[in-house]
Amino acid sequence: MNLVIIDPSKDAVTSRGVTLSDRRFIHIRDVHQVVQGDVLKVGLLNGLLGLASVEHIDEESVSLTWAELSQCSPQPLPVTVILALPRPKMLKRVLQTLASMGVKDIWLIHSYRVDKSYWSTPILNENSLYEQMLLGLEQSGDTNLPTIHIRKRFKPFVEDELPALVEGKRAYVAHPYQALPCPPSELLPTVLAVGPEGGFIPYEVEKLNAAGLSSLSLGQRILKVETAVPVLLSRLFPVI
Missing domain, CATH: 2.40.240.20 (Hypothetical PUA domain-like; domain 1)
Structure with a gap:
């Protein structure tokens, strides 16, 4: 601490x-x-x-x-992170990482490869989410609490809400197949979607692409979600 x-x-x-x-x-x-x-x-x-x-x-x-x-607290990253709900143990680590790296807008969504049982984890209750955010802030010396949005249905979120989040921003979905290499780091408003273990299925990638997110690759190596998230943020932004 x-x-x-x-x-x-x-x-x-x-x-x-x-x-x-x-x-x-x-x-x-x-x-x-x-x-x-x-x-x-x-x-x-x-x-x-x-x-x-x-x-x-x-x-x-x-x-x-x-x-x-x-x-004053460190400047937040100008990023919205959309995260397919990880398994509970990983979720705690990823949330703390996001908070410690200055992410202030987090969306937890469902996808085909997210086990439905994950949505019943007590980590998703308000007090537990609050504690995970605090642990991340305490680590990095920040006081500004992130906002977490929970969406349990993929298609309505992507079709009804995501286009407004993407408008006027660079937007990417981390997907290593038929994807562009990671662009040079810039401090620009960004939307970043990261799939579950095993990745988004092709239908989901198509829907995300249609909503304005370009597929993005970090290279040939397939990373775990908890590793991919900090790597992506550190590659996309020059200041953490």
Whole structure:
């Protein structure tokens, strides 16, 4: 945890500081091993970053006092990521990666090769998604929470919503067959679709192409979703 994120809607925040007793406290106590007077990097969720000093710490909680809150979060990537729902264990890792890399607009969609049982995972409940986003933000030192949209039907999403998302942007679907090589990196508004393990089926690729997404290849090697996502983002954008 490189940044202690404080959520004013959930934490007991005062004008002087905040007291924590959850997993953040345990990490501060056991990993950072702070003592009274130490300084930690903190940030208000969707707000400014800065410093806070440890006023008190014991076996139950840590009290932090604001020292300075004046720094803005890193610039977000101008990208919308559309992700065919991965299996639950991978989903947690991918969501944290997206949040840590500055992605703020995430769409989880269904596709033919997504097992229907994946949609019943408790990871998709609001609190769990919130926790995965926070873990990614804490890693990268960002406070701006991504937005996650869930669409359980492929065709209505692609036909009714995707064209508006694509309009005026460069748009790609990661698909290694009959595809263009990855273009030079540019900080441009982008839509990026990544399929499930095994990829989108031909019908889905055709629908995505028809909606304005060009097929994109990283080369001959077939990567796992959790590997392909950061590779694609780092290839498409010059600044992460």
